[in-house]
Amino acid sequence: MTRRELDAAGITRPELRHAYRRCRELNARHGRTYFLATRMLTPAQRPAVHALYGFARRLDDLVDEPEPGATPASVAAALHDVEDGFLKELAAGYSEDPLRAAVIDTATRYAIPEPCFRAFFASMRMDLTVTGYPTRAALDEYVHGSAEVIGLQVLPVLGTVVPRAEAAPRAAALGKAFQLTNFLRDVAEDLGRGRVYLPADELAAAGVDRDRLGWCARTGRIDAPVRRALADQVARTRRVYAEARPGIAMLHPVSRPCVATAYVLYGGILDRIEAAGFNVFAGRARVPRHRRLVAAGDALVRARWARLRHPAVT
Structure with a gap:
């Protein structure tokens, strides 16, 4: 294959x-669900998606799972070296590193703008020093580099039936929606790393601070203020999904089943959080396996049908 x-x-x-x-x-x-999702794309699209995932995964692991004995300063230095080397290689169009060689080839083939990669590195650097975000604007700055640009990188691989610039804001919004969903699902896990990816001023409006979130994480329980705060965050995230939704119809037909399925399943995580009374501390919110299988099976049928009718992404 x-x-x-x-x-x-x-x-x-x-x-x-x-x-x-x-x-x-x-x-x-490492990306089992993500890997399975690529099976809904055409064979010609898959290598580029694998390359972009692998590159993002390597950088994420460099920051979140450093080598034993690594310090914040040594990780920052390593990240700087990777960024400097990669950007030079990107300009040259060549790398001897296998993973970087693939992503550089992908970037060249699909004309992925260099700023998309610079923004991703910027957000990875933020994770080395920033442990919380005082406002939505501050969080949006981080999310642009950590998630929105991923949508922008993948967009030319997926192909569009409208000018790429018209679809770009929707693609960025979908990346953002997925990231915000992760933040809500992983509040306790992120606290364990000393980070909170929820705007402090919006939490404070519901009477919630980091200490209160920490109590919930330690006890696996949730109180009324935290429930109100997380309900508000879920509602805000749903609005981002609504902003992203029209972008699915802007994609090339062969790419729509894959993205539509991801849209439904990731949005389903919000449903599970809500069904659990917004207690994200008692266990990880997951879409039931049978629902994932049904959605994936339906998407595969639609993807194969789309390939027969629209055999090429241009």
Whole structure:
């Protein structure tokens, strides 16, 4: 199947085929749900998505899972070295590092703007020093680099039936919606890393601060102020999903089933949070397996039908 995907994508150079295989293996090993979602795309689209995922995953792990004995200063230095090297290689169009070689080839093939990568590095640097966000505007700055640009990177791979600039704000909004959903689901986990990805002023309006969230995380319980605060955050996130939704119809038909399924399943996490009384501290909110299987099965049927009617992404 790997050979079929590489052939379909027109990747012929042996060193690049090796690079893309490495990215695919990384995605299959660490991003199981994300990897399965790529099966709904055409074989020609998959290598690029694997490359973009692998690159983001490597940087995320560098920050969140540093080597034993690493210090914030050493991680910051390592991240700076990766960024400096990558941007130079991106300009040159070549890297000897397999993972970076694949993502540089993808960026070149699909004309992904360099600022998308710079913004991602900027947000990764923020994770080394920023532990909370006082306002929505401050959080939005982080989310732009950590999530919105991911939507913008993937958009040319998915293809559009409208000018890319018209679809771009919707793609960015979908990346943002997914990220905000992660923040709500992972409040307790993020607290364990010393971070809160919810605007402090909006929490304060409901009578909630970091200490109160910490009590909830320690006890697995939730009180009325935190419930109100999280209900408000869920409502705000649903509005971002609504902003993103029209973008699905702007995609090339072969890409719509994959993105529509992700939209439904990720949005379903908010439903699970709500059904649990917004207690994200008692356990991780998950969409039931049977619902995921039904959604994935339906999407695969629609994806195959779309490929028959629209065989190429242009």
